[in-house]
Structure formats: structure tokens, C-alpha cells
Amino acid sequence: MNFFDRLHDRIRTVDSVVSVGLDPDPSRIPDHLQSRDLPRWAFNRRIIDATHEHAAVFKPNAAFYEDPDGWAALEETVAYAHGKDVPVLLDAKRADIGNTTRQYAQLLETVDAITVNPYMGRDSLQPFLADEESGVFVLCRTSNPGGADIQDLELETGEPVYERVAALADLWNENDNVGLVVGATQPEELAEVREQVPDLPFLVPGIGAQGGDAEAAVEYGLADGVGLVNSSRGIIFAGEDSEEFASASGQAAKRLKERLNQYR
Numbered sequence: 001m002n003f004f005d006r007l008h009d010r011i012r013t014v015d016s017v018v019s020v021g022l023d024p025d026p027s028r029i030p031d032h033l034q035s036r037d038l039p040r041w042a043f044n045r046r047i048i049d050a051t052h053e054h055a056a057v058f059k060p061n062a063a064f065y066e067d068p069d070g071w072a073a074l075e076e077t078v079a080y081a082h083g084k085d086v087p088v089l090l091d092a093k094r095a096d097i098g099n100t101t102r103q104y105a106q107l108l109e110t111v112d113a114i115t116v117n118p119y120m121g122r123d124s125l126q127p128f129l130a131d132e133e134s135g136v137f138v139l140c141r142t143s144n145p146g147g148a149d150i151q152d153l154e155l156e157t158g159e160p161v162y163e164r165v166a167a168l169a170d171l172w173n174e175n176d177n178v179g180l181v182v183g184a185t186q187p188e189e190l191a192e193v194r195e196q197v198p199d200l201p202f203l204v205p206g207i208g209a210q211g212g213d214a215e216a217a218v219e220y221g222l223a224d225g226v227g228l229v230n231s232s233r234g235i236i237f238a239g240e241d242s243e244e245f246a247s248a249s250g251q252a253a254k255r256l257k258e259r260l261n262q263y264r
């Protein structure tokens with residue numbers, strides 16, 4: 001079954017479009033877990049237990065796992081999330097020349113979907129796009145302030161770069177496995193891109209800690225009811241410094257689900 005069909009089923013099952021971002025910054029993991037073998041895994045396990053019933057997906061960001069213990073923690077985390085029937089979207093922002101990107105694409109043997117960087121063009125994404133079962137979210141208009149530096153540049157046709165990326169992603173969607181990453185901090189761009197590509201589901205980061213627009217994230221992020229609105233720090237560190245950090249994250253995920261559902 002294609003990733004977006006599985007995501008559709010998951011969204012219906014949990015009545016939620018929340019992507020719970022698993023970004024376990026080691027400096028913010030509670031003290032009582034720091035002495036564990038793999039503190040990031042110990043932390044994630046508790047977060048998954050507390051939030052899975054509100055999670056359409058879990059979205060670990062690869063940046064928080066790129067060391068030997070980190071990869072071990074990620075492997076445990078992905079297997080545990082799958083054990084709870086929650087798909088995993090790895091926010092890895094990968095792509096490279098063909099020979100290298102084929103190696104990157106092996107990540108899709110472990111996770112259900114991935115974020116990719118379109119900067120190097122179609123051939124750099126081909127092994128991801130060719131994987132019919134997995135979701136491929138192409139960075140389009142990112143949520144960070146510097147996203148404008150390149151993505152807003154006007155091309156000779158008058159369209160901004162991010163719109164060209166959206167148009168290309170639509171062409172690349174031959175296997176119905178492509179989505180876009182568009183930040184909630186850019187509600188006008190969200191609306192424009194949605195109008196341009198009505199059928200592509202979006203992953204919308206940038207609400208919560210980055211102050212993006214949750215209503216616009218839902219209004220424009222979903223295509224036929226399918227799409228994801230991510231919060232990482234706003235959920236996993238909702239109870240920072242508390243013994244009850246996990247239940248605080250569960251409450252934060254539930255609150256976010258209910259808030260987003262008002263706009264669906």
C-alpha cells in the first residue's frame with residue numbers, strides 16, 4: 001500500500017493530522033534518563049507511549065541521531081513506533097549525485113517516508129521517487145527566516161523558486177508518493193502553493209516554537225484530508241524539567257490534535 005493511502009488510514013484511525021517531531025536534544029533530556037544506555041531512546045520511548053494515540057506520524061529529525069549511539073537510538077525508536085502502528089517520517093533532507101543518493105535511499109528500507117532537498121534536481125531524487133511504497137516530501141518553502149534567500153528569488157518567468165519547485169514536484173509525482181514541505185510561518189506562500197498543486201499533501205512544520213499559523217497549516221496543508229502539521233519541541237518538551245514530562249507531552253499532543261481538528 002502506498003504511503004499516502006496508509007497515512008490516510010492512520011489519520012482516520014486517530015482523527016489527527018499531528019506529526020510528533022522526535023528531536024531529542026541531548027541537553028534537554030531529563031536528568032533521570034541521562035544515565036541510561038541510550039538516553040535518546042529512553043526519552044523517545046516514553047514520548048511515544050504518551051503521544052502515539054494522537055500521532056498521525058512520528059517525525060524524527062536525522063540531525064538528532066547522527067552519531068553511533070544516535071543511530072542505535074533511532075533504530076529502536078523506529079521499531080517501537082512501528083510496533084504502535086505509527087508510520088515514521090524521517091526528516092533527513094537528503095539528495096546527492098546518483099551513486100550517493102542510491103545509498104541515502106536505503107533509509108527507506110527502515111522508515112516510511114523521508115524529506116528530500118530538490119536543489120540538485122531530479123536525478124538526485126530518482127531512487128526516492130522510484131520507491132512506490134514510500135513517501136517523499138520535497139522541501140519547497142521552508143519555515144526558517146533565511147528560507148527567503150533562495151526560495152523567494154524570482155525566475156525569468158516571474159515565478160519564485162519555491163513555485164518552480166512545487167511545479168517540478170508535481171511532475172515528479174508519477175508514483176503518487178510525493179508531498180511538499182511548506183512552513184506554517186509562511187501562510188501566504190502556503191495558500192499560493194496549495195492553489196498551484198491541489199493534489200499534493202504537505203508536511204507543514206513551524207507551528208508551536210516557531211510561531212507559525214496553525215489554522216493556515218490545516219486549511220492549506222491538507223489535500224483531500226491528507227497532510228501533516230508538525231510540532232517537535234512544543235510537544236516533546238512541554239513538560240521539561242518535570243518528572244511528568246511524558247504525560248505533559250501526551251497532553252500537548254492531544255491539545256494540538258484538538259486545536260487542528262477545529263479547522264479540518
Ligand SMILES: O=c1ccn([C@@H]2O[C@H](COP(=O)(O)O)[C@@H](O)[C@H]2O)c(=O)[nH]1
Binds near residue numbers: 142143181207
Ligand atoms: O521548513 C522546515 C523544514 C523542517 N523543519 C523541521 O521541523 C521540526 C520543527 O521543530 P519545532 O521544534 O516544532 O520548531 C524540526 O525538526 C525542523 O528541523 C522545520 O522546522 N522547517
